[in-house]
Amino acid sequence: MILKLITQISRILVGALFIFSGFVKLVDPIGSEYKFQEYFSESVLNMEFLIPYALLFAIVLIVAEILLGVMILIGYKSKFTVWSLLIITTIFLFLTWYSAYYNKVTDCGCFGDAIKLTPWETFYKNVILIGLILILLVKVTFIKPLFKGKITKVITFLSLASFLFIVQHVLTHLPLIDFRAYAVGKNLQEGMVYPADGSIPPVHDFMLEGVQQDLAPILLEKEKVMLVIMYNLDKSDTNGFPAMKEVSEKAIAKGYTVYGVSASFSDDLLVAQEKYNLPFDFLFCDETTLKTMIRANPGIIILDKGTVTQKKNWVDVEGLEL
Known part of the structure; x- marks a missing residue:
């Protein structure tokens, strides 16, 4: 028994x-x-x-x-x-x-x-x-x-x-449940704060490097920011590029600050920007960080003063609320 x-x-x-x-x-x-x-x-x-x-x-x-x-x-x-x-x-x-x-x-x-x-x-x-x-x-x-x-x-x-x-x-689409520090509703600045035990914060290695400086601190203070994530152009689904172009143009018209973010070489990014007529400049970020941010390539993240308000795979960008 x-x-x-x-x-x-x-x-x-x-x-x-x-x-x-x-x-x-x-x-x-x-x-x-x-x-x-x-x-x-x-x-x-x-x-x-x-x-x-x-x-x-x-x-x-x-x-x-x-x-x-x-x-x-x-x-x-x-x-x-x-x-x-x-x-x-x-x-x-x-x-x-x-x-x-x-x-x-x-x-x-x-x-x-x-x-x-x-x-x-x-x-x-x-x-x-x-x-x-x-x-x-x-x-x-x-x-x-x-x-x-x-x-x-x-x-x-x-x-x-x-x-x-x-x-x-x-x-x-995207994960049904997002357990990561970049989930909708999470604030990235808060995620960068070191825990009391001194361990690595949930949000780390997050930099948006332009030609001369890291724009992350500036962009995280803005209200309407759209990041077009293409972590690796060689692995990106190019079928999504026209959708990225269309939605970014709509966002710009509504006052959003729009940047592409990738870990690819700048020369390759310039070629893609010209080939697909993408209306935004690219910033550099670590590939692992980008793959952690969103399970899409390409994908969209909307920020409001550092808080993630929306995330979409390129197949779902028509559902974005701008």
Whole structure:
């Protein structure tokens, strides 16, 4: 009786943790793509040939993670589910140990941007998680379906379809939930204040460099500012450039200060500006910062005295309120 109770508690804990961990990444799969790119880089695992497939890896892992959490809770294919959970967690355990021991990746991204853990904290979390999964593996016969007939199967496949739909939606538009310091409603000046413990502030490396100076302090004091983010021109969706031109012209006519922001070379920016007849000048900002600011390339951020009031992927710029 006690073993059965322990098994059911472990089942709930494991399922809830996998669902939570998968969900906070499901709403922002591009963030996980960036994390895979970091792991595949030369300085970490030295598997750069996998970088082009980082988004695919992210999607497969996220969907598998949250789906397995659902499956263990409802009791669908319990043996397959428990073994799959063990394999995935073992992979996580190795990666987090590697990151912690060699100080390679300071944030594994296991909870996306929702909760930040140090590599060692993540490693010990995975050790505990494997212990819980081993309990489930030993007493897998105690894991019974919650529903009779084909209901658990239907729930599983409906869940899979729902998760894939969410992935497609957020990749086309923007994350459903924005956990970052540049989310709508956040004030960037406040985000630059150092915490009492002396740790790095949420908003850092934020500079908008013009020809002669950093314009960030000036722009963060203005009421109507539009930033057209194109973090890397080589990777930008050029189909969005006409929309950027049109919406920026409307913004300028309504009194907005409009700048493009990119990490690309100035010569390339001048070529793009002339080719697409873009009615704004470009400022330079660190690529990582720009990818953190908005999961779009190109995308739009509207600021009012440093507060983010609107963010749009280029496909949604017609919905901007100017």
